[in-house]
Amino acid sequence: MKITYLGHASLHIEFEETNIIVDPFISGNSLASAINISDLKADYILVTHAHQDHILDVEQIAKSNNATVVANYEVANHFGEKGIDVFAMNHGGTYKTETFSAKYVNAIHTSSFPDGSYGGQPGGFVVTSKSGKSIYIAGDTALTFDMKLIPLQTTLDLAIFPIGDTFTMGVDDAIIASDFVECDTILGYHYDSFPPIQIDKEEAKQKFANRHKELLLLEIGKSIEL
Template sequence: MTTKITWLGHSAFQVETAGKTILLDPFFTGNPAATVSADSVAADAILITHGHGDHIGDTVDIAKRTGALVVANFEIVTWLQGQGLENVHAMHIGGSHAFDFGTVKLTIAHHGSALPDNSYGGNPAGIILKTADGNIYFAGDTALFSDMQLIGDEDLEVAVLPIGDNFTMGPDDSVKATNFLSPRIVIPQHYNTWPLINQDTAAWETNINLQTSATPVVLQVGEHFDLS
């Protein structure tokens, strides 16, 4: 069995595992880095880290078209129900739940979470997706925080970390985060979408190799990594 992790630009990822297709933070419309559209992607489930427009993105349209289950915090799920979605599952920080594609656990993240209409989106979250091939941590939008060391106790195969700076941790803090988390593989996200968050991934990759025990995997938009 292989779990396939595909970067779809910005913080959007597709994970194919256990015969299911999961989208994370599916922001395509208005995303200059996206190479797919909201009306072309498949989804059995959609996982949302927080309510900002560049993360909740096209969730409503995709879920209505595909019937995908949407998993998010209670406040976001309540808002989504107001947008006409019924196939939803509410969670909150520290909680976990087993689905047919794997187990989802929400972790803390240090960021904001207003929804597109400026209503309250609850606390932002990171997501640990536990699959048969290993545990994947999607940090979402967050600053570096010391409790990442506790998340590292989750025996992570992959950590997906923001490196864009300005709105999230930058490259240097992501190196510290990698040491806290101790994953086998680290993948960067939330960078190069707009000039404000452009980063030198070659320099980042060098620093990960020199300062951590993790293997850096820099994906181009549309490329995938196989976890098996």
């Protein structure tokens, strides 16, 4: 499983000839100016919630790739009305294909479309590939005890947490979250995109290291493999 950081909370996940884009906010992110969304491959687009910094490029990427958008009921309906193939779900539900499954799990946040209309309840995804690799994409969330439910069903190879604070949990809460999900390898996202969520990256890494955990902070466009 190859995971590429596309900036902010956007990811490209590739495995077994399957391409997944998560929460594409690229064209509106000046830090991701080197990423050309026309070059991105996507069979599926996972959307955690309706905020603009998570859905901005969904329509263009979906239509150019004939991709399926997997999201909560309200977000899925929004894109379905635009002629995009969608799969609508809600918390506790699992989307299954021949190469992976994606379970929609709880997140503590808000969710509205750019025009202020209701975007359903926010969530995260536990993605498991056919080969058995599992990752938790937390989405925008505060620390929540619901995270403790995840390791009861899934052994994670990687947890992807927002760490920018202000609108989501920060570094200290993300460390506790890593305890809750029983995963010591963390990929940080949702930081540095704009002033309220800028962080001291070296300090953040050291805080995780002090707890015998690894915080990965990828440069935009760079990848890790599991």
